[in-house]
Amino acid sequence: MRASIATALIGPFILACCAQSAIADTRAEADQPNIILLMTDDQGYGDLGIHGNPVLQTPHMDRLAQGGAAMTTFFVGPVCAPTRAGLMTGRYHYRTRVVDTFKGRAMMEPDEDTLAELLRHAGYSTGIFGKWHLGDSYPMRPNDQGFDESLVHRGGGLAQPSDPIDNRDRYTNPVLIHNGHEIQTRGYCTDLYFQAADRFITRAVHQNRPFFAYIATNAPHGPFHDVPAELYEKYRAMDLAPVLLGQAESHDQVARIYAMIENIDRNIGRLLATLHELDIERDTLVVMMFDNGPNTRRFVGRMRGMKSELFEGGIRSPFYIRWPARLKPGTHNDRIAGYIDVMPTLLAAAGVQPPDDLDGRSLLPLLEARQPVEWSDRALFLQVHRGNAPIRYHHFAVREQRWKLVRPSGFGRSEPPENVSFQLFDMTHDPFERHDLAATHPDIVQRLKTAYDH
Missing domain, CATH: 3.30.1120.10 (Arylsulfatase, C-terminal domain)
Structure with missing residues (x-):
């Protein structure tokens, strides 16, 4: 986080007092929402039932979408780390030192003000579960960048060179990093992230603290050898021709991808059930989006393009936001928006002043509008x-x-x-x-x- 020299010299006493004051103010602020940010990896715009996919079953994602508002022309980067850097900072990724996805080019500048840091300073309990991909070493790790709780894998995904050697390319029973320390887990990676997020949310509610939970799955990113077996058999037996765009040879791979996506959907269903059981649905803001286009050439509606490409199918993502306390279900806005707008939007929802140097802008005026609002046209820039x-x-x-x-x-x-x-x-x-x-x-x-x- 960028900080002045004066702040660094004041010392821990004043910082601690400020933190306690922020927490007290937050607890007194009745309309400050809990925040859940859901982002999957390599799931394309067409990988939702609500977007017209004739094969894939995503009832819980569809229900989340139908129960919230949406920006219908929303853009992300062509690949993952740039989107993640802009998501955390509200700034174009090149400004943050993230220029690529590997070979040391996805290490975010430690002095960036992150969404997690700003929310934590406002009294939020902050947690990340899944994929970070902005640096694995001090001072770039999630716990160095504003997250109180983290359960993540290293680098760009499991079964990649940054993985602990003992993991042996596993999505099931993976070695993960919990608050900076390697741990051996039991279960499928996506299930583990959501289970950890559930525990984190429940604990924050019992502590009467607002929370920010960033759940970023590495699924359905490859490799594809370790997927939920029951769901794989389900899709392997189905006719996938309507989504394969004439590429019959990708049937098995897409069946595996769809198995991972439906597994995510089931976990989202359990997450929504937890919010209901804890009686916090009304005051919890839930965002659902994807990090880039699909990782194979498959159904993206009538668009063209896939991951790494700049045509709409490679850079369009859903942006559904459910917040019953303030947003009317079914509100749709077609103004162009993008990943750089997520941070200022969530900060505005939390009543937190954003930094002055953001490239993005809050989308709340558009999402809350009961009548047209002034919104100047702008250009979005996408490059990697x-x-x-x-x-x-x-x-x-x-x-x-x-x-x-x-x-x-x-x-x-x-x-x-x-x-x-x-x-x-x-x-x-x-x-x-x-x-x-x-x-x-x-x-x-x-x-x-x-x-x-x-």
Whole structure:
């Protein structure tokens, strides 16, 4: 967290007094909600029943979506760590030192003000369960960055090079990191995260403290060898042709992915039941979103694209937010929004003043509006590719409400090929990006390039 020299010199006495004051103020603030942020890994926009998937069964996610409000044109990064950095800071990931997903390029600058830090300073009990992917060593670990409680894996996922050697690529009975220490667990990884979150939530309620629970599953990210067996057999026996986009060879892999997603859905059902049993549904804000597009080329509605790509199917995520105390179910807003808006939105809900240097803005005025509100148009910038630093115009997109400029030069390349052209789409009249208008609207192309440059 960024702090002044004066703050560092004042010492622990005043800091402790401030913390106790914040907790007291929080307990007195009746409308300060509990917050649950749910984010899955590599689940695509089309991987929900409510989004028209004809095969996958997600009744609890669908119920959560139907019971809340939504931003219907919501964007995330093409890959995971950039989204996570922006989610935690409200700033574009390149500002945070996160430029990629591996080889030391996903270590967030420790001085960033994080959502967890700011909520903890406001009296919240803070916990993370699942995937962090912003640094595994001091001072970048979750417990160094504002989380009181953490049960996570290292790096970008289980069965990756950062895994403890003893884990042996397991999703079942994995070695996880609990508050900085390796522990041997028993159970399937997703179940373990939700069980730990349940205990954390219950404890916070009994302590009469508001809580922030960040539940970020590594499923349905690969590898796919260790998935819930019962659900795998269910989907393996089904006709998946409607979601495979002609790629019959991916039947087994998608069956495994859907097994992981339905397992997440069942856990969300149990989580919602816990909120009901604890009688905190009304005052608990629950957000559901995904970190990037799907990890195979499969159903994404009528959009095109997948993880790592800049077409809508690779960067669109649901953003459902249920808060019975303040948000009317079924409220939908189509203004463009993105992962950088999550932090300011949740801080606004908690009554916490955001830092001055955020790129995002609170979405609450749009979500709470009973009538139209003033909301200036803006551009969102999306870019990520392999390498140590961003290269101008390499694998990037600029998205306004109507226009989208994209240069899909390849996430996997550290240098862009020379022959990749800019593409321009009128998203109002061509929401599925079928007609490139760059040649007929060079003025708009130049305007969006200029916006990117500044």
